[in-house]
Amino acid sequence: MGREKKNFGRCALCLEYKTLRDSHIIPELWYAGLYNEDGYMNEVSVDVSKHPKRVRKGYHEYLLCQECEAIIQKYEDEAKRLRDGTGLFSQDVADNLAVIGGLDYSRFKLFQLSVLWRMGVSANPLFAAVSLGSDEEVLRQWVLHGNPGEVGDYGCAIGCHTYKGLHAKNWMIPPDRQPLIMPRSGREGWRYITIFGASAGSSGL
Numbered sequence: 001m002g003r004e005k006k007n008f009g010r011c012a013l014c015l016e017y018k019t020l021r022d023s024h025i026i027p028e029l030w031y032a033g034l035y036n037e038d039g040y041m042n043e044v045s046v047d048v049s050k051h052p053k054r055v056r057k058g059y060h061e062y063l064l065c066q067e068c069e070a071i072i073q074k075y076e077d078e079a080k081r082l083r084d085g086t087g088l089f090s091q092d093v094a095d096n097l098a099v100i101g102g103l104d105y106s107r108f109k110l111f112q113l114s115v116l117w118r119m120g121v122s123a124n125p126l127f128a129a130v131s132l133g134s135d136e137e138v139l140r141q142w143v144l145h146g147n148p149g150e151v152g153d154y155g156c157a158i159g160c161h162t163y164k165g166l167h168a169k170n171w172m173i174p175p176d177r178q179p180l181i182m183p184r185s186g187r188e189g190w191r192y193i194t195i196f197g198a199s200a201g202s203s204g205l
């Protein structure tokens with residue numbers, strides 16, 4: 001009974017009052033390389049007064065209803081293909097650059113936008129740098145209704161970090177917000193950069 005009450009609330013995506021799932025802000029899949037053999041990862045801070053913390057099962061909170069979890073799962077399944085390489089083809093075009101084909105643009109961009117949006121609505125102080133303002137409602141509608149926008153609308157990029165030639169896949173860094181001026185239009189906005197699991201994602205607003 002008590003547990004049910006705790007889980008009942010307003011879903012951040014569809015805005016309906018329902019039983020909420022303990023939703024991940026960054027999908028669990030991307031934490032895979034971070035856990036040690038005991039199933040924990042270590043959270044450390046540049047603030048030396050904060051003790052390192054053991055974290056299990058990533059960062060999550062009661063956020064989405066089951067139906068909305070299913071919507072986001074479709075986007076995450078597409079991102080999973082990038083990790084697994086399922087049905088993808090890649091062509092090296094430079095030493096550290098490859099063109100990857102075979103991904104569904106809409107679903108993959110919506111995956112990236114859904115992570116940005118979840119960081120924006122999260123109450124976890126780790127994601128406090130993501131402050132979306134009026135864009136939060138636009139992104140909520142897009143994620144809910146499966147609208148990825150045009151390529152330049154909330155443009156997203158994702159890449160792989162390497163260290164000494166190897167995949168640097170066992171760390172994450174919370175999002176950082178930087179001012180951005182678009183080179184051609186001079187339009188001002190924000191760029192968010194975060195590093196998680198085996199990849200780095202950046203989203204511009």
Ligand SMILES: [Zn+2]
Nearest residue numbers: 011014065068
């Ligand atoms: Zn919902």
